Amino acid sequence: MEKENQNTTPLLSQLKPGQTCVVTKVNGEGRLRRRLFDMGVTPGAEVCVVKKAPLGDPVQVTIRNYELTLRKNEAALVEVSITSADKTLDDDTTVEEAAK
Numbered sequence: 001m002e003k004e005n006q007n008t009t010p011l012l013s014q015l016k017p018g019q020t021c022v023v024t025k026v027n028g029e030g031r032l033r034r035r036l037f038d039m040g041v042t043p044g045a046e047v048c049v050v051k052k053a054p055l056g057d058p059v060q061v062t063i064r065n066y067e068l069t070l071r072k073n074e075a076a077l078v079e080v081s082i083t084s085a086d087k088t089l090d091d092d093t094t095v096e097e098a099a100k
Contacts (some may be wrong), residue, residue, distance in 0.1 A: 010082055011045065013059065013075035020048045022081035028077040040064040041078055
């Protein structure tokens, strides 16, 4: 029996403040998936992680030129492709603080 390749696609909930990415897939079903689409979380949308709460819930992102706050379980449904891993900040540092 062959082992299946484990999913190594990064999720929005795994990114750190300062990282940017592009949404590749939105998982989930029903109302929750539709709600994410209604908020602009669609494949091809560019996302920048602004800040995260101390325990990672919620996460604040910029998408389609507005600020959006997602619960960790909602962000875990969004598969992404990281576009800038070089801008990572400490978990306690926000993008605004780093710009100073």
